[in-house]
Each structure stands twice: as C-alpha cells, then as structure tokens.
Amino acid sequence: MAFESLTDKLQNVFKNLRSKGRLTEADVKEAMKEVKRALLEADVNFRVVKSFVKTVTDRAIGQDVLTGLNPGQMVIKIVKEEMESLMGSEMTELVIKPGNEITVFLMAGLQGAGKTTTCAKIAGQLKKKGKKPLLVACDVYRPAAIKQLEVNGAKQGVPVFTMGDKQNPVDIAKASIEHARENDNNIVILDTAGRLHVDESMMEELQNIKANVDVTQTVLVVDAMTGQDAVNVAKTFEEKVGIDGVILTKLDGDTRGGAALSIRAVTGKPILYVGMGEKLEDLQQFYPDRMTSRILGMGDVFTLIEKA
Amino acid sequence: TKTRKNIASGLDSIFHGFSKIDDDFYEELEEILIMGDLGVDTTMNIIEDLQARVKEEHIKEPAECRQLLIDIIKKQMAVDETAYEYENRTSVVLVIGVNGVGKTTTIGKLAAQLKSQNKKVIMAAADTFRAAAIEQLTEWSNRAGVDIIAQQEGSDPAAVIYDACQAAKSRHADILLCDTAGRLHNKKNLMNELSKIRRVIEREFPEAYLETLIVLDGTTGQNALVQAKQFKEVSDISGIVLTKLDGTAKGGIAIAIQSELGIPVKYIGIGEKIEDLQKFDADSFVNALFEKPEEDE
Numbered sequence: 124m125a126f127e128s129l130t131d132k133l134q135n136v137f138k139n140l141r142s143k144g145r146l147t148e149a150d151v152k153e154a155m156k157e158v159k160r161a162l163l164e165a166d167v168n169f170r171v172v173k174s175f176v177k178t179v180t181d182r183a184i185g186q187d188v189l190t191g192l193n194p195g196q197m198v199i200k201i202v203k204e205e206m207e208s209l210m211g212s213e214m215t216e217l218v219i220k221p222g223n224e225i226t227v228f229l230m231a232g233l234q235g236a237g238k239t240t241t242c243a244k245i246a247g248q249l250k251k252k253g254k255k256p257l258l259v260a261c262d263v264y265r266p267a268a269i270k271q272l273e274v275n276g277a278k279q280g281v282p283v284f285t286m287g288d289k290q291n292p293v294d295i296a297k298a299s300i301e302h303a304r305e306n307d308n309n310i311v312i313l314d315t316a317g318r319l320h321v322d323e324s325m326m327e328e329l330q331n332i333k334a335n336v337d338v339t340q341t342v343l344v345v346d347a348m349t350g351q352d353a354v355n356v357a358k359t360f361e362e363k364v365g366i367d368g369v370i371l372t373k374l375d376g377d378t379r380g381g382a383a384l385s386i387r388a389v390t391g392k393p394i395l396y397v398g399m400g401e402k403l404e405d406l407q408q409f410y411p412d413r414m415t416s417r418i419l420g421m422g423d424v425f426t427l428i429e430k431a
Numbered sequence: 432t433k434t435r436k437n438i439a440s441g442l443d444s445i446f447h448g449f450s451k452i453d454d455d456f457y458e459e460l461e462e463i464l465i466m467g468d469l470g471v472d473t474t475m476n477i478i479e480d481l482q483a484r485v486k487e488e489h490i491k492e493p494a495e496c497r498q499l500l501i502d503i504i505k506k507q508m509a510v511d512e513t514a515y516e517y518e519n520r521t522s523v524v525l526v527i528g529v530n531g532v533g534k535t536t537t538i539g540k541l542a543a544q545l546k547s548q549n550k551k552v553i554m555a556a557a558d559t560f561r562a563a564a565i566e567q568l569t570e571w572s573n574r575a576g577v578d579i580i581a582q583q584e585g586s587d588p589a590a591v592i593y594d595a596c597q598a599a600k601s602r603h604a605d606i607l608l609c610d611t612a613g614r615l616h617n618k619k620n621l622m623n624e625l626s627k628i629r630r631v632i633e634r635e636f637p638e639a640y641l642e643t644l645i646v647l648d649g650t651t652g653q654n655a656l657v658q659a660k661q662f663k664e665v666s667d668i669s670g671i672v673l674t675k676l677d678g679t680a681k682g683g684i685a686i687a688i689q690s691e692l693g694i695p696v697k698y699i700g701i702g703e704k705i706e707d708l709q710k711f712d713a714d715s716f717v718n719a720l721f722e723k724p725e726e727d728e
C-alpha cells in the first residue's frame with residue numbers, strides 16, 4: 124500500500140496555513156485530522172485515538188513554534204511526546220526470581236496468537252542465559268498442541284512436561300512444579316490453550332491455575348495484527364486473570380501494530396517482547412520508540428526532529 | 432453451538448436518542464463502523480454514500496436512514512448462488528492465509544460438512560513446516576472420517592500436493608482439501624512457494640475445479656486488506672473464510688475487502704468444534720456489526 128506518510132500530510136496541511144510563530148486552534152485541528160486518520164489506519168482503538176487527539180490538541184494550541192521547526196514538525200514533536208508517555212519509554216523485562224527459586228510464567232491469549240511458539244522462544248533465550256527452563260503442556264484441547272510443544276522443546280533442547288490430554292490443566296500445572304523441583308528446573312513456562320476472553324469457563328481455568336500455582340508473571344500473547352477488539356481482549360484478561368505484561372507476535376509482517384498502543388492505554392501493562400518470525404530465535408526486545416514510529420507510519424522523522 | 436447473540440436488541444439500541452439526522456448521528460455511525468474494523472476509507476465512503484441518498488430521497492428519520500445503511504451493506508455482502516459451485520464438481524480447495532488464522536481447523540470442519548453431503552473428501556497436509564501441523568491435520572481427518580495424504584515434516588509442500596492430486600484422481604475423490612503453512616504476505620519466498628503449489632494443482636489435476644479460500648482471522652484489523660491483496664496476486668482467490676467470530680470482534684474488514692477487491696466471504700468460523708463453520712449469511716453479519724457493546728448501555 125502506497126500511503127503518503129503522515130509527515131508529508133502534515134507538511135501539506137501547514138503549507139496552506141499561515142501561522143508561523145504560534146500554533147493556532149485552526150492549525151492544530153487541521154493537523155490533528157491527519158494524526159487521527161493515521162492512528163485509525165494503524166488500528167489504534169477509536170476511543171483511545173479520540174482521547175489521544177484531545178490531549179495533543181489541548182497541549183498544542185497556543186504553543187510557540189520552536190526555532191528550527193516548522194508548525195508541522197512542532198505538532199509531530201508533541202504527538203511524539205504524548206505517544207511516548209502512553210507507550211512508556213523504558214524497556215521492561217520478564218521478572219525472574221534469583222538463584223534456584225522457581226519462576227513460573229503463565230502464557231495466555233486468544234487462539235492462534237502465538238503462545239506455543241513464544242513459550243519455546245522464551246525457553247531458548249533463558250536457557251542461553253544459564254537458566255534451566257521446563258515447558259509445560261497445559262493445552263489439552265487443541266489437536267496436536269502437546270506434540271507441537273514437544274517438537275519445539277526438542278528443537279530448543281528444553282524438556283517438556285506433559286500428562287497427555289486427559290488431565291485437567293490445573294492438575295498438570297500443579298504437578299509440573301513438583302516435577303521442576305525434582306529435576307532442578309528453575310523456570311516453568313505454562314503453555315495454555317487459546318481462549319476467547321468472553322469464554323467464562325475457560326477464563327475460570329486460568330484463575331484456577333493461578334489459585335493453585337504460585338505464578339510469577341502472567342503474560343498475554345497478542346497478535347500484532349489485531350484490530351479494534353484488542354482493547355476488549357486485553358481489558359478482560361486483565362480484569363479476569365490479571366496480566367503482568369504483553370508479548371506482541373507476528374511483527375515481522377507489515378502491520379502498523381496499533382494494538383500495542385491500545386493495549387498499553389487500557390491496561391497500562393508493559394510490552395515485554397516482540398515476535399519477529401516463526402523461527403524459535405525470532406524473539407526480540409521491545410523498543411517503544413520504534414513502535415511509535417511504526418504506528419504513525421513514519422520512519423526517520425523523529426530523528427530529524429531530535430536534531431533540530 | 433454458539434451463535435451470535437442479541438442481534439435484535441442490538442439493532443434496536445443503536446442510534447438511540449437520535450431524533451434527527453445531524454452531525455452527531457453521523458459521528459456515532461462513524462464510531463460504530465470504525466470500531467467494527469471497517470477502516471477509515473470504507474467508513475467514509477459508506478457515510479458519504481449515505482449522506483447523498485439521505486439528501487436525494489429526502490429522508491428525515493434516523494431509523495429510516497439506519498435501515499438504508501444496513502440494506503446497502505447487506506446487499507454488497509450478499510453471496511450469489513454460484514459461490515458454492517465447487518461442492519457440485521470434482522474440485523480442489525486450496526486454503527491459504529497468514530499464521531494462526533484457522534486454516535487447518537477450517538479444513539477439518541469443511542471436510543465434515545462435505546462428508547455429510549456424501550462427498551468423498553481427501554485432505555492434503557501441505558503444511559510441512561510448522562511443528563506438529565501434520566499431526567494436527569491428521570487428528571482432524573480422523574474426526575471428520577476422511578483420508579489424508581501426508582509426508583514427513585520438512586518435505587516439499589509441492590510434492591505433497593502432487594501426491595495428493597494423484598491420490599484424488601485414482602481414488603475418485605470428489606473434493607481435495609489442501610492445507611498450507613501459514614505465511615505472512617510480505618515474505619516473498621513463501622509467497623512464491625504458494626504460486627508453485629498452485630501451478631502443480633493446475634498441471635496435475637486440470638480437470639478439477641479450483642477453489643481458493645483465504646482464511647482471515649475476524650479479529651484482524653486493517654492488515655487483512657493488505658493480506659487479501661497480496662495473496663490474490665499469487666493465487667486467484669475465490670472466497671474468504673472469516674474465523675473467530677464467536678468472540679467480540681466484528682470482522683468488518685471483510686466489508687472493505689469486498690468493496691475494494693470484490694472477494695466475497697463464503698464461510699464464517701464460530702468456534703473450535705467440528706460443527707462451528709457456517710455458510711456466510713449477510714443479514715446476521717451486518718446485524719451483528721451494529722450490535723452495541725454492553726459497556727455503552
């Protein structure tokens with residue numbers, strides 16, 4: 124898709140407006156139409172966009188345009204700062220307990236988001252750091268889910284704990300902790316079945332796992348291509364189960380990934396990692412500033428502004 | 432089975448409190464459509480069309496205007512009778528799409544439906560890449576009670592398709608359902624692999640009717656439009672399967688795809704069970720789109 128970049132659009136808007144010294148209300152309103160459009164095209168949630176646009180508009184009106192910047196760049200600068208405060212500017216990592224204490228990660232999310240793959244990716248990374256991870260097959264529903272985890276575990280050289288598909292995921296999770304203790308594993312990664320946030324009994328299953336196992340961190344795995352519904356999903360998982368962070372998958376595609384901003388805005392939870400491919404090494408640190416540029420559909424403008 | 436609930440009450444509650452067709456009314460409409468993932472362009476086009484007709488036909492009542500809108504979208508999304516022609520022929524159904532959208536599951540469901548119509552169905556396990564993809568499809572073939580043609584993980588998917596075409600011919604199958612690996616549309620080599628698969632089908636089984644279904648996750652936002660465009664370039668797409676509509680996502684991007692690319696939605700997925708696949712019904716789809724989320728009550 125050949126869309127004009129937001130920068131070009133904003134420059135165009137301001138070409139037709141006279142204001143130089145100070146941003147007038149008319150200037151800002153005109154420019155914010157383009158910002159709003161860019162965010163919606165990136166799948167940022169409509170309500171999040173609305174409140175974001177209001178914040179930026181309120182802040183921008185009446186501001187002095189800094190020397191070295193034109194009004195368009197000035198608006199972008201404010202947009203950028205507000206995006207940063209929404210997205211967070213620091214990088215957050217998974218919390219791991221010290222020494223040989225067992226850290227338990229509960230991985231959850233909608234169907235097909237990338238949980239099983241991501242579990243194996245994390246296990247591989249932690250193994251490289253000298254940890255002793257154990258993968259646990261708590262998805263007893265999806266055909267061949269256990270086998271999938273076993274194949275991936277074998278590729279990573281990480282053991283996989285399973286009890287087949289006839290046991291209850293809560294019992295499997297409990298037993299896996301015992302198993303980890305006996306086998307000197309200090310990281311336990313629970314791969315759970317994909318579930319809809321509106322599926323009461325499946326959400327209860329996650330609550331039960333947390334009630335019976337000392338989960339260190341609950342991670343919501345989200346497909347980066349998710350549209351407007353991302354907020355409902357994230358909010359419900361947070362309310363019903365409680366989440367500590369988010370992993371965004373399939374960012375190796377060309378989606379703008381507005382879900383990242385929406386989820387951040389409604390849950391306040393950090394994005395921990397991003398999935399950048401199907402291979403088990405394709406898991407990367409999350410860089411909020413890169414995500415901001417990506418969502419707005421502009422690569423190098425920010426660096427340009429930083430120099431100014 | 433799960434169905435999409437509350438359609439009637441949802442329809443009644445939208446645009447409540449509007450006594451005239453004004454800016455607020457259109458703004459609310461814009462919000463509903465964008466929240467349904469139709470995207471900015473399609474939403475604006477729809478609203479402009481609507482505004483023009485409201486003027487032309489001197490419509491004054493919001494209720495009338497709303498109905499007009501619903502009718503416009505329904506009409507656009509309606510699938511014609513010939514859409515399921517492949518069912519009556521000897522055919523190959525190629526199922527494609529990005530990762531995790533529901534391709535393999537859809538094939539399992541479709542196999543069961545076709546089998547219940549007394550068709551002889553064979554599945555081809557051409558996802559040789561993802562861990563346990565073959566075992567997953569094998570389980571679905573057992574559930575549906577149909578044959579499967581598979582090789583080892585890591586083998587050439589085009590070779591699996593070749594085998595499957597031969598098997599379909601020699602066993603006089605009515606329908607060959609081909610599962611493929613999930614691939615992102617911006618991966619050139621993987622997209623080329625798909626063209627190759629298609630060429631093998633055309634060469635080895637030219638007498639078969641080729642139905643290519645792209646599976647789209649109903650939760651996906653604007654990227655689904657790009658997906659459909661890119662997949663269409665490597666393999667003529669004859670229909671869409673829109674999955675995971677048992678959640679709260681509306682799948683409105685399908686409207687954008689229909690209007691921009693003319694690809695009709697033929698099936699919807701509404702759950703993980705074998706019976707959770709339905710032929711597309713424009714009425715209930717559009718009605719569900721206008722359902723108000725509960726929090727707004």
Ligand SMILES: Nc1nc2c(ncn2[C@@H]2O[C@H](COP(=O)(O)OP(=O)(O)OP(=O)(O)O)[C@@H](O)[C@H]2O)c(=O)[nH]1
Binds near residue numbers: 234265315399401561
């Ligand atoms: N391109 C790409 N594909 C990914 C990524 N992460 C996962 N996938 C693919 O997405 C598909 C679904 O991944 P799974 O790990 O099976 O997802 P899941 O959430 O465990 O799925 P369920 O257990 O069925 O809910 C597979 O084809 C994976 O290879 C990623 O970062 N990039």
Ligand SMILES: Nc1nc2c(ncn2[C@@H]2O[C@H](COP(=O)(O)OP(=O)(O)OP(=O)(O)O)[C@@H](O)[C@H]2O)c(=O)[nH]1
Binds near residue numbers: 319611677699700
């Ligand atoms: N709720 C719901 N889940 C679905 C539906 N269709 C598929 N799923 C689930 O989505 C997940 C992914 O489905 P698959 O059939 O493995 O998807 P795929 O496109 O074959 O995935 P890859 O081969 O990894 O690209 C599984 O957990 C399915 O059970 C649906 O209509 N509704």
Ligand SMILES: [Mg+2]
Binds near residue numbers: 240316
């Ligand atoms: Mg899984």
Ligand SMILES: [Mg+2]
Binds near residue numbers: 534610
């Ligand atoms: Mg599959």
